[in-house]
Amino acid sequence: MLAHRALGLGPALRQAALRPRNVARNPALHNIVAKRSVQTESLPPSAAQEILNKQRLRRPSSPHFTIYQPQLTWLGSIANRVTGAGLSVLLYGYALAYLVAPDTFSSVNVVDFIHGLPEGVKYAGKAILAAPFAFHSWNGLRHLSWDAGKFLTLKGAYSSGYAVLGLTAVSTVGLLLL
Amino acid sequence: MSSALVARSAFNRNVAAALARRSLRPLAVQARGAADSAYVPGGPIYRGTVNDPTPFPPPSKTHGSYHWAFERILSAGLVPLTVASFVTSGTNYPIIDGLLGVSLVMHSHIGFDSILVDYLHPRKFPVLGRALTWVLRATTVGVLVGVYQFNTNDIGLTELVAKVWHA
Numbered sequence: 136m137l138a139h140r141a142l143g144l145g146p147a148l149r150q151a152a153l154r155p156r157n158v159a160r161n162p163a164l165h166n167i168v169a170k171r172s173v174q175t176e177s178l179p180p181s182a183a184q185e186i187l188n189k190q191r192l193r194r195p196s197s198p199h200f201t202i203y204q205p206q207l208t209w210l211g212s213i214a215n216r217v218t219g220a221g222l223s224v225l226l227y228g229y230a231l232a233y234l235v236a237p238d239t240f241s242s243v244n245v246v247d248f249i250h251g252l253p254e255g256v257k258y259a260g261k262a263i264l265a266a267p268f269a270f271h272s273w274n275g276l277r278h279l280s281w282d283a284g285k286f287l288t289l290k291g292a293y294s295s296g297y298a299v300l301g302l303t304a305v306s307t308v309g310l311l312l313l
Numbered sequence: 314m315s316s317a318l319v320a321r322s323a324f325n326r327n328v329a330a331a332l333a334r335r336s337l338r339p340l341a342v343q344a345r346g347a348a349d350s351a352y353v354p355g356g357p358i359y360r361g362t363v364n365d366p367t368p369f370p371p372p373s374k375t376h377g378s379y380h381w382a383f384e385r386i387l388s389a390g391l392v393p394l395t396v397a398s399f400v401t402s403g404t405n406y407p408i409i410d411g412l413l414g415v416s417l418v419m420h421s422h423i424g425f426d427s428i429l430v431d432y433l434h435p436r437k438f439p440v441l442g443r444a445l446t447w448v449l450r451a452t453t454v455g456v457l458v459g460v461y462q463f464n465t466n467d468i469g470l471t472e473l474v475a476k477v478w479h480a
Contacts, residue, residue: 184362216424216428219421219424220424220425220428222421223421223424223425226417226418226421226456227421227452227453227456229459230418230455230456230457230459230460230463231452231455231456231459232459233459233462233463233467234455234456234458234459234462237462237463237466237467241467242463242467242468242472242473242476245473245477246473246476246477246480249477249480250480257480261478272392272395275388275392276392278388279385279388279389282385313478
C-alpha cells in the first residue's frame with residue numbers, strides 16, 4: 136500500500152488492472168486481480184506487536200556514558216562507589232579466605248608475608264589502601280551532609296567536592312606516615 | 314473493498330480477544346518472570362503492550378524509608394566506631410572490634426546490594442539480577458562467619474590492620 140503511494144502509480148495501476156470490462160463489472164473478481172506492483176504478505180493485525188518489538192531490538196542506542204563531559208559531580212560519585220566496592224571486596228575476600236583456610240591466612244602468616252616485601256612495595260600497598268579509605272570516608276561524610284540538607288546547590292557540591300579531594304590527599308599522607 | 318471489510322471484521326475479533334486477555338494480563342505479567350521479547354543489552358524490555366502501565370513494587374517502609382534511615386545511621390555510626398576501635402586496641406576491647414566487624418560487613422552488604430540494584434535490576438535482568446542478589450546474601454553470611462572466626466580465634470580486624478601497617 137505504501138509502495139504505490141510513494142510512487143504515485145496507485146490509481147494508474149488500479150485502472151489498468153480493472154480496465155478489462157468483465158473484471159470491472161464483476162466485484163467478486165476485484166480480490167483476485169492484482170492491484171499492487173509490490174509483493175506483500177498477508178498478516179493478521181496481532182502480528183504488529185511482534186514486528187514492532189523485533190525492529191526495536193535492532194535499533195542502536197545513542198552514546199551517553201561514553202560522551203558525557205567528565206565533571207567533579209559524577210566522577211566523585213563513581214569514585215565513591217568504586218573505592219567502597221574495592222575495600223569491601225578486600226574485606227570479603229580476606230574473611231572468606233580465612234574461613235576456608237584459616238592456617239594459610241592466619242594473621243601471623245599475613246604479617247610475615249608483608250614483612251618480607253620490599254619497602255617500596257610496602258609503601259605502595261599502604262597508599263593503595265589508604266587513599267580509597269580516606270576518599271570514601273570523607274566523601275561519605277559529604278553524602279551524609281547532603282542527606283541533612285547541606286551543600287545541595289551546584290556551588291555547594293563543587294566546594295564540598297574539592298574539600299573532600301584536599302582532605303583525601305592530606306589524610307592519605309597522614310596515614311602513610313602513621 | 315470486500316477484502317478491507319473482511320480484514321476489519323477480523324481486526325474487531327482480535328480486539329475483542331485482546332481486551333479479554335488484557336483484563337487478565339496484570340496477573341499473567343506478575344506470574345511470568347521473563348520479558349515478552351528477549352532482552353538485548355541496550356535494547357528495550359517489553360512486558361505486555363506499550364499501553365500497559367509500568368509495574369511498581371508494593372509500597373513498604375521496610376524496603377523504603379526504614380532501609381534508607383538504617384543505611385545512613387549505620388554509615389554515620391561507622392565514623393566514631395572506627396576511630397574508637399583504632400584508638401583502643403582489639404585485644405583490650407574485643408566488643409568494639411566485634412561491633413566494627415559486623416557494622417563494616419553490613420555496610421558493605423548494603424553497598425553491594427545498591428550496585429546490584431543499579432546495574433542488574435531484576436526488572437531488566439530477571440534471572441541474573443535475582444540470582445546474584447541471593448549469591449550476595451550467601452556470601453555475606455559466609456563473611457560474617459569468617460569475621461567471627463577471625464575475631465575469636467585470631468587477633469581481630471583492628472589488630473590485623475595495625476600489625477599490617479607496621480609490618
